[in-house]
Amino acid sequence: MNTQEAIGALGALAHDTRLALYRLLVERGPDGLPAGVIADKLHILPSSLTFHLQHLHRARLIRQRRVSRRLFYAADFEAMTELVAYLTKNCCGGAWAPPSCLPVANTAQPKRRSA
Amino acid sequence: MNTQEAIGALGALAHDTRLALYRLLVERGPDGLPAGVIADKLHILPSSLTFHLQHLHRARLIRQRRVSRRLFYAADFEAMTELVAYLTKNCCGGAWAPPSCLPVANTAQPKRRSA
DNA sequence: GTTATATTTCTACCTTACTGGAAATATCAT
DNA sequence: ATGATATTTCCAGTAAGGTAGAAATATAAC
Numbered sequence: 001m002n003t004q005e006a007i008g009a010l011g012a013l014a015h016d017t018r019l020a021l022y023r024l025l026v027e028r029g030p031d032g033l034p035a036g037v038i039a040d041k042l043h044i045l046p047s048s049l050t051f052h053l054q055h056l057h058r059a060r061l062i063r064q065r066r067v068s069r070r071l072f073y074a075a076d077f078e079a080m081t082e083l084v085a086y087l088t089k090n091c092c093g094g095a096w097a098p099p100s101c102l103p104v105a106n107t108a109q110p111k112r113r114s115a
Numbered sequence: 116m117n118t119q120e121a122i123g124a125l126g127a128l129a130h131d132t133r134l135a136l137y138r139l140l141v142e143r144g145p146d147g148l149p150a151g152v153i154a155d156k157l158h159i160l161p162s163s164l165t166f167h168l169q170h171l172h173r174a175r176l177i178r179q180r181r182v183s184r185r186l187f188y189a190a191d192f193e194a195m196t197e198l199v200a201y202l203t204k205n206c207c208g209g210a211w212a213p214p215s216c217l218p219v220a221n222t223a224q225p226k227r228r229s230a
Numbered sequence: 231g232t233t234a235t236a237t238t239t240c241t242a243c244c245t246t247a248c249t250g251g252a253a254a255t256a257t258c259a260t
Numbered sequence: 261a262t263g264a265t266a267t268t269t270c271c272a273g274t275a276a277g278g279t280a281g282a283a284a285t286a287t288a289a290c
Contacts, residue, residue, distance in 0.1 A: 010126075015126075051247090248273105260262080
């Protein structure tokens with residue numbers, strides 16, 4: 001993850017609705033949720049939801065897949081891992097985060113089914 | 116660090132100039148740099164610099180102190196530690212970051228002189 | 231007190247981000 | 261094909277963020 005990607009991810013998370021949305025998807029795991037269910041849970045209009053979903057998607061924090069007529073969105077766990085790695089490496093003066101943290105992140109991902 | 120504080124910190128870092136500024140201050144350590152020097156290094160106008168410094172300061176990512184007629188700004192290392200802790204705790208589904216990471220962050224701070 | 235330096239504050243402007251409603255698209259069921 | 265559901269796209273309006281220059285404040289030197 002380079003600086004521009006990090007800025008994109010930080011900006012995507014720096015919003016009430018989007019952070020709540022992202023946390024909801026993380027909580028839900030790799031299966032994710034369809035847009036409609038998310039809209040209900042967060043009480044936002046469909047057009048707003050799409051706007052925020054696309055914002056998170058552009059930042060590669062979430063993934064999209066269609067299941068019949070519904071679009072499911074799921075958190076991209078690698079993205080957060082990379083973001084945290086970027087922050088600890090570049091924004092803590094190297095003083096933070098023992099290297100043992102980084103490998104753990106990958107192995108700790110919930111098992112996914114297809115891709 | 117609560118959600119609103121995290122959003123504030125994320126938003127403060129989610130900008131080209133401010134991220135560069137913050138990283139410059141982290142690199143510099145607890146002594147920090149006077150505003151004028153920062154403006155020179157980042158090639159930005161004084162009024163813009165103040166704008167971004169205040170943004171970072173509001174997010175408690177940097178600290179300010181006056182030395183004679185100059186205002187020094189320095190990174191607040193605890194803030195980044197807390198932000199990373201927040202992200203790993205709340206946005207990685209608990210799957211990330213072994214607890215050993217967190218204490219390390221505090222002990223790894225560069226020694227400061229006064230407060 | 232006057233002058234110079236360092237930084238902030240103020241104001242105006244421009245751009246981008248966000249919200250909300252209506253229309254369009256995609257998929258499925260009949 | 262028609263109708264229903266799920267979601268996106270489009271558009272307009274409003275709010276917030278960022279940039280820039282000029283004026284104001286704070287400190288220091290003379």
